[in-house]
Amino acid sequence: MTHQRTLSFTLNGRPVTATARTHETILEVLQRDFGLFGARESCGQGLCGCCTLLVNGTAVSGCLYLAAFADGAELVTVEGLARGGTQHPIQCAFVEKSGFQCGFCTPGMILMTKELLGRHPRPTDEQIRHYLSGNLCRCATYPDIIESVRRAAELV
Amino acid sequence: MGSLDFARGREVGRSLGRLEAAAKVDGTVEYIHNLRLPGMLHGRIHRSSIPHGRIVRIDTSAALAVAGVHAVVTADDVARLVPDPYYGPAFHDQPILATGKVRHVGEPVAVVLADNPHAAEEAADLVAVEYEPLEAVFDEVAAAAPDAPVLHDELRPAGMFTDLKHLAGRRDTNVALDARLRSGDVEQAFAEAEHVFEHTFRTGKVMHAAFEPMVTVAEPHAAGGLTIHTASQSPSFVRSEISRLLGWPENRVRVRTAFLGGGFGAKLYIKLEAMAAVCALLARRPVRIALSMDEQFYTITKHGATVRIKTGVARDGRMTARQVETFWNGGAYADIGPRVTQKSGFSAAGPYDIEHVALDNYAVYTNEPPAGALRGFGISQLVWAYERQADVIARTLGIDPLEFRRRNALRNGRPHATGTVVVGMEVDAVLDRLAEAMAWDKPFDRGTGTIRRGRGIGIGVKACVSPTTSTAAVHIYGDGSCAVHCSTVDMGQGSDTTMAQIAAEVLGIPTTDVRVVHPDTDVTPYDMATLGSRSTFHMGNAVRRAAEDARAQIERMAPGATSFRDAMLARFAMQAGTVVGFGSYAPSYQKPDPETGLSANITPFWMLGGAGAEVEVDTETGRITVTKLVNVADVGRAINPASVERQLTGAAIMQLGFTLFEEMVFSDGQVLNASLADYKIPGFLDVPRELTGTFVEAPHPEGPFGAKGVGETGIFSPSPAIANALYDATGVMLYDMPLTPERVLRAIREAGGRPLEQA
Ligand code: FES
Numbered sequence: 045m046t047h048q049r050t051l052s053f054t055l056n057g058r059p060v061t062a063t064a065r066t067h068e069t070i071l072e073v074l075q076r077d078f079g080l081f082g083a084r085e086s087c088g089q090g091l092c093g094c095c096t097l098l099v100n101g102t103a104v105s106g107c108l109y110l111a112a113f114a115d116g117a118e119l120v121t122v123e124g125l126a127r128g129g130t131q132h133p134i135q136c137a138f139v140e141k142s143g144f145q146c147g148f149c150t151p152g153m154i155l156m157t158k159e160l161l162g163r164h165p166r167p168t169d170e171q172i173r174h175y176l177s178g179n180l181c182r183c184a185t186y187p188d189i190i191e192s193v194r195r196a197a198e199l200v
Numbered sequence: 201m202g203s204l205d206f207a208r209g210r211e212v213g214r215s216l217g218r219l220e221a222a223a224k225v226d227g228t229v230e231y232i233h234n235l236r237l238p239g240m241l242h243g244r245i246h247r248s249s250i251p252h253g254r255i256v257r258i259d260t261s262a263a264l265a266v267a268g269v270h271a272v273v274t275a276d277d278v279a280r281l282v283p284d285p286y287y288g289p290a291f292h293d294q295p296i297l298a299t300g301k302v303r304h305v306g307e308p309v310a311v312v313l314a315d316n317p318h319a320a321e322e323a324a325d326l327v328a329v330e331y332e333p334l335e336a337v338f339d340e341v342a343a344a345a346p347d348a349p350v351l352h353d354e355l356r357p358a359g360m361f362t363d364l365k366h367l368a369g370r371r372d373t374n375v376a377l378d379a380r381l382r383s384g385d386v387e388q389a390f391a392e393a394e395h396v397f398e399h400t401f402r403t404g405k406v407m408h409a410a411f412e413p414m415v416t417v418a419e420p421h422a423a424g425g426l427t428i429h430t431a432s433q434s435p436s437f438v439r440s441e442i443s444r445l446l447g448w449p450e451n452r453v454r455v456r457t458a459f460l461g462g463g464f465g466a467k468l469y470i471k472l473e474a475m476a477a478v479c480a481l482l483a484r485r486p487v488r489i490a491l492s493m494d495e496q497f498y499t500i501t502k503h504g505a506t507v508r509i510k511t512g513v514a515r516d517g518r519m520t521a522r523q524v525e526t527f528w529n530g531g532a533y534a535d536i537g538p539r540v541t542q543k544s545g546f547s548a549a550g551p552y553d554i555e556h557v558a559l560d561n562y563a564v565y566t567n568e569p570p571a572g573a574l575r576g577f578g579i580s581q582l583v584w585a586y587e588r589q590a591d592v593i594a595r596t597l598g599i600d601p602l603e604f605r606r607r608n609a610l611r612n613g614r615p616h617a618t619g620t621v622v623v624g625m626e627v628d629a630v631l632d633r634l635a636e637a638m639a640w641d642k643p644f645d646r647g648t649g650t651i652r653r654g655r656g657i658g659i660g661v662k663a664c665v666s667p668t669t670s671t672a673a674v675h676i677y678g679d680g681s682c683a684v685h686c687s688t689v690d691m692g693q694g695s696d697t698t699m700a701q702i703a704a705e706v707l708g709i710p711t712t713d714v715r716v717v718h719p720d721t722d723v724t725p726y727d728m729a730t731l732g733s734r735s736t737f738h739m740g741n742a743v744r745r746a747a748e749d750a751r752a753q754i755e756r757m758a759p760g761a762t763s764f765r766d767a768m769l770a771r772f773a774m775q776a777g778t779v780v781g782f783g784s785y786a787p788s789y790q791k792p793d794p795e796t797g798l799s800a801n802i803t804p805f806w807m808l809g810g811a812g813a814e815v816e817v818d819t820e821t822g823r824i825t826v827t828k829l830v831n832v833a834d835v836g837r838a839i840n841p842a843s844v845e846r847q848l849t850g851a852a853i854m855q856l857g858f859t860l861f862e863e864m865v866f867s868d869g870q871v872l873n874a875s876l877a878d879y880k881i882p883g884f885l886d887v888p889r890e891l892t893g894t895f896v897e898a899p900h901p902e903g904p905f906g907a908k909g910v911g912e913t914g915i916f917s918p919s920p921a922i923a924n925a926l927y928d929a930t931g932v933m934l935y936d937m938p939l940t941p942e943r944v945l946r947a948i949r950e951a952g953g954r955p956l957e958q959a
């Protein structure tokens with residue numbers, strides 16, 4: 045019996061295929077087969093948001109997301125936000141406002157911001173705090189992240 | 201001086217963005233976490249399930265039967281390569297893998313090597329270890345008692361720190377170090393004091409929870425060397441310690457790091473490096489050992505501490521005598537604990553001018569996971585005690601808390617309890633800024649009914665650890681471009697950018713034109729470690745000197761050149777060559793007297809941090825909401841003001857977590873909440889509505905451009921500020937951190953004569 049599965053999905057706009065064992069998470073596939081490390085594991089329990097990626101436009105925790113579920117889906121990681129060498133406006137905002145220190149949580153914060161701005165283009169501070177509250181930052185760069193999200197709302 | 205444009209004053213003092221900003225927002229920034237090497241094996245640790253016991257036998261057969269498993273490494277295998285497998289910065293007490301005995305739950309006993317992480321994980325669970333349990337001890341005070349079960353047969357100081365040498369050969373004790381300070385005559389001063397206050401304060405164990413979990417990849421070389429890629433704050437130390445263990449010269453061990461996803465003191469000295477190195481040498485293949493977040497709880501923690509503090513006060517509110525006895529819960533292995541004990545312990549009199557001081561500090565082994573450095577290196581445990589007590593004294597004497605601190609402040613030119621005359625520490629400026637930010641002279645609404653409001657302040661001081669050395673090189677390449685080579689590790693604090701600013705300032709070029717080469721012991725020169733807020737001061741001085749050296753060489757070799765590019769062309773007759781400027785810095789220091797702890801020169805600089813908090817307390821639930829938190833630091837001069845403020849707000853929030861809810865919960869040495877699911881760290885919703893990180897500047901005479909370190913300063917004082925605000929709001933006195941709703945509610949109910957039943 046084989047525990048391998050071939051998957052086809054769209055990754056950052058390009059159709060791709062990959063083989064994954066049934067117990068493997070999407071993170072392992074992204075890292076091993078595509079060399080993408082922007083979604084990264086920290087808590088491994090769906091609690092910190094470092095492993096965030098977008099699946100069909102919705103933010104999910106890659107550490108808990110089995111690779112098999114990605115079959116047929118559209119995946120976006122932080123590496124897929126820039127267009128033709130130009131940073132996405134949310135990335136520009138995080139650079140401008142220095143919304144990071146060690147940077148380990150940053151891709152997750154950026155992708156959550158993307159989802160937030162998709163639903164609330166002009167978020168209040170309360171909305172920002174609540175929407176991002178599932179993403180943690182041990183460097184506690186929270187004030188600068190909030191500033192970055194505010195700025196992103198202006199730029200997007 | 202030639203005609204090169206070496207204008208000064210352009211780069212230092214500016215809030216520049218990070219050099220690596222683009223890579224951090226597009227996900228491509230390098231962490232060791234990302235490293236995969238061809239043919240690499242994955243190591244997974246099998247850990248002790250008991251707190252103290254002899255290892256009777258280890259059965260690896262079931263683990264070896266798992267498909268994909270290459271080997272299971274135990275202490276016997278380690279011994280073939282490393283006959284004396286004990287390591288540590290202060291004591292050689294920690295075995296690479298448990299040898300004969302385990303001393304804490306979670307101690308590594310075996311490592312499974314497999315070709316994929318899932319097989320390694322499955323097999324690690326199948327390693328079967330039979331133990332003969334021994335009596336265990338967990339409390340630091342109980343463990344220091346003469347009848348306590350003893351963890352280590354004999355103390356083995358490492359020799360790196362000469363002031364620990366006298367401990368060699370001590371037997372039958374868990375007290376790894378007792379450090380004392382005696383200044384004046386406390387007994388007589390207590391007898392003469394108008395008031396004497398005596399309290400015992402405690403802090404529990406907490407954990408760093410750096411988001412990039414610890415990771416090391418060891419890569420053996422056919423020619424007999426070893427490269428260790430590791431998320432470490434101390435690459436130079438890793439090189440020397442691994443070389444010592446293997447009996448190799450340092451030049452056969454290469455240690456390199458990348459950006460770190462946080463450190464906070466967790467990634468210092470040896471963590472996974474020795475284990476990964478041995479596994480790789482045995483397997484003759486690269487080995488990656490990467491911890492999960494949960495495993496970090498069993499690897500290194502902050503010290504829990506019991507602080508007994510007694511203070512004598514004169515009628516006018518001046519403190520005349522202070523005696524502090526501190527027991528530091530060091531866990532099963534010393535790590536850097538004895539240094540925490542010693543280097544922080546002597547600051548227990550606080551930023552106060554107290555004539556008679558007696559301090560006793562005990563680093564104690566217990567059967568809990570090892571404790572080491574965590575942002576602040578023991579200071580916040582002491583500030584918790586002396587600043588809580590300060591408010592009790594002030595209130596008892598009817599003195600405003602701010603005024604009480606002013607009255608007792610230790611000012612420049614006065615001797616600290618160690619005897620060192622204080623230079624470059626701005627207590628008054630910090631208190632003034634705090635008063636202003638807290639609007640201390642304005643009336644304050646304390647609320648009515650079940651929501652009570654209060655405000656509080658605290659100040660704390662740390663002496664930067666000494667003596668330590670930093671060295672740096674500044675390279676000018678053939679085309680005139682520039683790179684700084686230094687072994688300071690950028691773990692999020694922004695040291696790359698700071699060092700680039702310092703070099704750029706000296707060289708008269710934009711910061712963005714400076715490249716900072718990451719620590720690689722084959723390439724970057726020695727640095728003691730990235731710890732204790734020492735980098736800006738020590739490495740900053742080394743980089744500054746290296747840049748000055750490079751600049752002077754260029755000026756000499758090509759007088760009249762108008763750019764580095766032209767200078768190189770003029771000197772080498774083509775666009776080629778290298779100019780290397782070198783700089784090193786090691787402050788002067790005087791070893792404390794072993795009997796009295798006195799020294800005329802104990803530290804290169806003092807770090808002073810003050811905090812103010814406003815809180816709302818729900819007297820029906822015990823819940824504290826911090827509505828305003830202010831962190832003020834005395835930084836000498838800010839090389840990058842925005843970066844400094846970010847360190848201060850970040851530290852404020854981290855310490856808020858330690859104050860209100862973070863605590864490792866133990867039962868018989870097991871951590872009951874070893875995951876972020878049960879061990880909560882601050883999130884967006886915990887951030888106070890008003891949060892300020894601010895600093896005062898008074899250039900330090902020896903700092904690079906006047907700068908001092910700041911990475912820890914913001915950690916010192918938020919805890920007592922919050923507890924003092926609770927005290928102000930409710931009159932309730934708490935002695936133990938964290939201030940959980942349950943503790944607060946129990947105290948409120950008790951004060952109101954309606955105690956809650958014990959659970
Ligand atoms: S690693 Fe997935 S949520 Fe923390």
Ligand code: FES
Pocket residue numbers: 144145146147148149150180181182183184185411461462692
């Ligand atoms: S920037 Fe370090 S965890 Fe967020």
